[in-house]
Amino acid sequence: FIINGNVWKEGSFQTHMVEDPAMAYFASKNKLYQFGGTQESFADTYTFVFDGYKWSSIDNGSTRPAVEEAHDMIYYPPADVLLLFDRTDNKMWQFDGTTWSVRTASGGPSKVDSYRMEYYPDLGHVVFIGQIDGSYKETWTYNGSTWTKKCSNGTPGECVQPDYSMNFGFAVTYHPENNYVYAFAHNSAVNGIKTWRWNGTIWSEITITDPEGDGKPGYLTSPVSVYSSTMQRIILMGATQFDSFDIWSFNGS
Numbered sequence: 325f326i327i328n329g330n331v332w333k334e335g336s337f338q339t340h341m342v343e344d345p346a347m348a349y350f351a352s353k354n355k356l357y358q359f360g361g362t363q364e365s366f367a368d369t370y371t372f373v374f375d376g377y378k379w380s381s382i383d384n385g386s387t388r389p390a391v392e393e394a395h396d397m398i399y400y401p402p403a404d405v406l407l408l409f410d411r412t413d414n415k416m417w418q419f420d421g422t423t424w425s426v427r428t429a430s431g432g433p434s435k436v437d438s439y440r441m442e443y444y445p446d447l448g449h450v451v452f453i454g455q456i457d458g459s460y461k462e463t464w465t466y467n468g469s470t471w472t473k474k475c476s477n478g479t480p481g482e483c484v485q486p487d488y489s490m491n492f493g494f495a496v497t498y499h500p501e502n503n504y505v506y507a508f509a510h511n512s513a514v515n516g517i518k519t520w521r522w523n524g525t526i527w528s529e530i531t532i533t534d535p536e537g538d539g540k541p542g543y544l545t546s547p548v549s550v551y552s553s554t555m556q557r558i559i560l561m562g563a564t565q566f567d568s569f570d571i572w573s574f575n576g577s
Contacts, residue, residue: 342368344546346397348406353421357406360392368392371419388424389417394438402448402468403427409452411436416466432471433464441466442496442505447524451505453485453496461485463527475527485527486520495549496522497558502576508547508560517541517560519574533577541572 342361349356356374369392371382389395389410397408397419405418407427414434418427432452433439439454450466460477463485475483488494488509496507505522517540520529532540541547544562551558557573564570 344393346395346408348397348399350406350421351399351401352404355421357397357419357421359389359397359408359419360395362393371424373421382422384424389415396440398441398443398450400443400450400468401445407441407450409433409436409439409441411439411454428466428469428471432466433462438493440494440496440507442498442522444498444505444522444524445500446503449524451496451522453507453527455488461488474525483526484529486529487518493546493562495547495560497549497551499551499558499576501556504576506549506558506574506576508541508544508549510543517544517547530577541570544570 345358345361347356347358358372358374360369369388369390371384371388372379373382389408390412391408391410395408395411397406400407400418403418405420408417408419409432410417414430414432415426416428416432417424433454433456435457436454437456437458439452441450441452444451448467452464452466454462456462462473462477463475465472465474475485486494486507486509494507494509496505498505507520507522507527508517509520510517518529519532520527534540541560543565547560547562549558549560555573557575559571559573561569561571
């Protein structure tokens, strides 16, 4: 499906049907890439590319990440590559549009169950938040070669992090007009989406205003967010517990 800012339109193209793939827009190539995903009968680690008209598979050979689900992929402008953290072997991989290669082999998070990451251009680092070993959260930054742990379950200094459950998912997106990375997360089917922001150093939960009086996002399964340069807003979407699909826009406040 394609959205032009206000209206969804179904395209006449498709990739193979999988759940929980990672997708990222490669800005310098003006193409969308997809990696991994699962079905009931199989899981894969294939790479697909969408040029705005059709999907095509990319032959990566055997050199590629092994992770199949609960992973993320982003565009990293300083090196003009896509980054993907393989939580099965704790390596950061890069993709140049043709070839996968290991960028950083060690020194970062481990025992990661699920994660999200986003590039923070103001300080030139990637912010990474993940659920670790089934119990606690960690926030790291990555500068293209070196990992730095920023918060692990309140350490140091009683630091806070977005509270989310691996079962319900969460989303993160950078808003260039506001210079924050925003996280949209919830930890149960009862609680609605809570909004957090990353200023380059710490996470903080923010109170959302509602001048339109149309409410705020409630429970969303596996929410997805993306920034629209046309609307200058973050688009947040996901399935509700009432078998419907909600789409929200967020201006940063």
